[in-house]
Amino acid sequence: MASIQKRPNGKWRARYRDSEDREHSRHFARKIDAQQWLDTVTASVIRGDYVDPKAGMVTFSQFYKSWSARQVWTHGSRDSFDLIGYGATFGDVPLLKIRRSHVETWVKAMTTAGLAPQTISNRIGLARSIFAAAIGDQLIALDPTRGVKRPRARRQEFSMQIPTGEEVKALLEATEPFFRVAIIVGAFAGLRQGEVSGLQLQDFDFLGRQLHVQRQVQRRSPHPVEIRAPKYGSERTIHLPQSVLTEVSRHLQEFGTYGDDRWILPGKQGGPIWPRQFAYRFEVAANKAGLDVTSHDLRHFFASGLIASGCDVVAVQRAMGHKSASVTLDTYSHLWPSAEERTRTAVDTIFSETLADSVRTADSKTGTDLHR
Structure with missing residues (x-):
């Protein structure tokens, strides 16, 4: 219900009641302005986007x-x-x-x-x-x-830092022996720092050659650490070659596991390694190797290797634990061959195969003529 009335002071009062029977009113110097205001309110009610000015x-x-x-x-x-x-x-x-x-x-x-x-x-x-x-x-x-x-x-191709194979090797040689496994699973399984810290023995399936990423370790004040699911719900299974699993086995033989939950990297009071301790160990190794890299750069190293080996977007997305293929493309699209290059290569392959077939056909006909 809406109405417009002229007040004794000459002003025009426009008023209406909302769906909850609350009255709203405004005063205007001109009747036409009051009518326009009511028309606007009425239209918003009809459209379903009415907003109570007091509630806001x-x-x-x-x-x-x-x-x-x-x-x-x-x-x-x-x-x-x-x-x-x-x-x-x-x-x-x-x-x-x-x-x-x-x-x-x-x-x-x-x-x-x-x-x-x-x-x-x-x-x-x-x-x-x-x-x-x-x-x-x-x-x-x-x-x-x-x-x-x-x-x-900055565009990813200019801001992203991807270590070379030689730099990863130098990092492995510079790190403390017990921390070597952290570099291994970062560079060759693409785990985030928190996911590396959260690894337990039961996450490795040595017979099936798989690694199940099921948790991460993060700082959360006022507690030293919090153990929770991987970000964006990115629990995943990574298929590992025997070479990587052999390195993990060597670590277990030499250092064993820690605590009742059998953490791969030792922490405090039977728990996982703390984020600050992880960062400190990694920084010490990087400085010793003379490298300006972070643990997250190892993740880029892993992704770039998958792409260079011909893995498609979905395969990389699953291995990296991205919530969608668009995230993978936003991050690593510059590492895939351009559409122009893929087209050029595809046409070259078709061209070569077509000519090869033509040559074989011509040779076959020539051979037949010679036996006549």
């Missing part, structure tokens, strides 16, 4: 607190979202009053703080999920992150 006055952080309490997240996901829900510069601003300029100011602050472009892009994506939830609850009509320009990241 809850602040961004207040909404996030109530919304996040209902989400089923891993600890890692919750930590990431908390950085946005409670750390964004517009946290105390009512949802209905957040504009694109607020988001742009936040992006500028993160850029000034030195955050990597990809990190900033990821955080904008998380903020977008929160605003989408607010839209779903009909607290706001539009997402203020729309149209916000993200910092430009």
